Amino acid sequence: MSLNSSVPQQTLKATSQSVSSAKEPDYTGLVKFLIQPFLESPGSLSVDCEFSASTSRVWIRVAFEGEDKGRVFGRGGRNIQSIRTVIAAAAALVGHSVYLDIYGSQAFNSMSDGEEAGTGSVEAKPKEQRGNNPKPTLRSRSQ
Template sequence: MKPATPDYAGLIRFLVQPFLETPDALRIDCEVLANGSRIWVRMAFEGTDKGRVFGRGGRNVQAIRSAIEGVAKAAGQTVNLDIYGGGQHRDNGDDRPPRPPRSSPRPDAPKRPTKN
């Protein structure tokens, strides 16, 4: 008898909906690959909800990923989660462009007085 595949869509919906202002916009697609041992989950939601779903530093989305990976491991499967939601996709949910490296001190920085 083949073990039942967990309801990944239901689990993700349960974990993500509390973060959403527009829960009706949540879309989840699960694709079973490689003889049922690999699961590919795609999730999409409104861009305005992106910050809440990802959380500070990506903590919320990491917790969601950990939960579904644990369920998959218990079922003898591996799972991959792709997230789409408003604009460019980044794992940490940060929309700011990366800072350029600072090679020299700022020109307006005050100078320390020297002892003579």
């Protein structure tokens, strides 16, 4: 809505193309685009992509040199989790589910979509009292 009625306003037209009819994303190109900046030698990156039409599931296998794993995974797995999120969002646009497998990584191979590393193995320790002294009592100041 415009305050000035003399200025013509643009109207948005609906397109006939829907999200579900969008073409399939280039998963290999997307993974290379997301991972190569973290690698010392981008030529060592190998990406294999399999698509199962019956289950609409995409399996992406990635391999690179072991020295680059720290940079690709990032502190606490933040980088690889962000990469997984972007790939999952691209797959969700066309109704696919995706699984990213990093060759040689044990921590992330056993993870399914949406799980975080180490959530089931860490148990909370109960808090211990610091001493046998009773809690101090508060006294009001009187003058």
